[in-house]
Amino acid sequence: MAPPAAMRWPLPSVLVLCLLITPSVAIYCGEDDCYDLLGVSQNANASEIKKSYYKLSLKYHPDKNPDPESRKLFVKIANAYEILKDEATREQYDYAIAHPEEVFYNTARYYQSYYAHKTDPRAVLVGLILVLSAFQYLNQCTRYNQAIDMVKKTPAYKNRLRALELERSGGTVSRKKSNKMDKKVEEELSNELELQINGAEKPSVWGLIGVRFMLLPYTLIKFMIWHICWFWRYKVKQAPYSWEDASYLTQRSLGVPLHTWRNIDELAKEDLIQRQLWIKSNRESYLAEKRKESKRRR
Incomplete structure (x- = not known):
């Protein structure tokens, strides 16, 4: 016969009641005390606990004592x-x-101590970096392959x-043969061209x-040394800028991406460097000239 509705307990309430009735200490060693099982006091140190455990193991281990109760x-x-x-x-048990x-x-x-994920966070970080690097x-x-395929279809x-x-x-090469190039020859010639496509560079x-993460300490040290040398050479000694450094300043002052700057004609690049565009007044004059030229073309 089923109990009256008023006496029925929903399952969550039963679980809560069981937790309240059962002492939280019991989840560790059941009805026994962990210290009593090992025959040590609560103030025992790690060495005493270990020594007592080995002593009891010799006495109650199944290989030493065939008694089922042991x-x-x-x-x-x-x-x-x-x-x-x-x-x-142990600290959790003492607190309980x-x-x-x-x-x-x-x-x-x-349950957090026994069932939480115990993987070393450093291993997780390394694994995550490796996965991201593989996807990258x-x-x-x-x-790169898609860009190359698109370029190969162009008339140029x-x-x-x-x-x-x-x-x-x-x-x-005869005209008849030149109408359609042999695939093997086309592949050989394509390898010689070494196409460089902005925005889709060859994977490296x-x-x-x-790789950048592993080289981060080296990169930071190199960056600091570069800044110190720059400050000493151009701020303290007031030396004239080298061509490479002037090129860097010009590229940065114009806000031109590095790969675009590298593809600029050498004569045009030299003209820009001679203008000393890293100086604010020179840069503003240059940009004003470019705006005027743009209006004339329109």
Whole structure:
């Protein structure tokens, strides 16, 4: 016969009641006391706990004592040792003894200690960096191959291949043959061209997150040395800028991406450097000239 509706307890309420009735200490060593199982006091140090455990192991280990009851006792002893040998779990157990009324808190700490993920955070970080680096490299390869395939379909690329073929053959390629290039020859000529596409550079391991992370200390030291040398050379000694440093200042003052700056004609680049655009007045005059030229073209 089922109990009246008023006497029925919902499942969550039953679980809560069980937790309240069962002492939180019992989740560690059951009804026994972990210290009593090992025969030590609560003030025992790690060495005393370890010594007592080995002594009891010799007495109750199944290989030493075939009695079934000793096997059960040894399991309890081993469990008590696992709890007390670790400083964190022992501290939790001592707290549960001192504060048995904090049932939910003690229970939560126990399950977090035993069932939480115990992977070293450093290993997780290294694994994450490796995964991100792998995805980054695959993305670079995909973008580069797609860009190369698109460029190979353009007439300009085919004309460059044809010019290179004529240069290699000394201009002896027949018209009939020149209408359609052999795939093997086309592949060889394509490798010689070494296409450079802005925004889809050839994949390199030096740009990966993992490699940069490993080289971060070296990069920071190099960056600091560079700044110190720069300050000493151009601020203290007031030396004139070298061509490389003047090129860097010009590129930065114009806000031009590095790969775009590298593709600028050398004569145009030299003209820009001679203008000393890193000086504010020179840069403003140059930009004003460019705006005037743009209006004239319109």
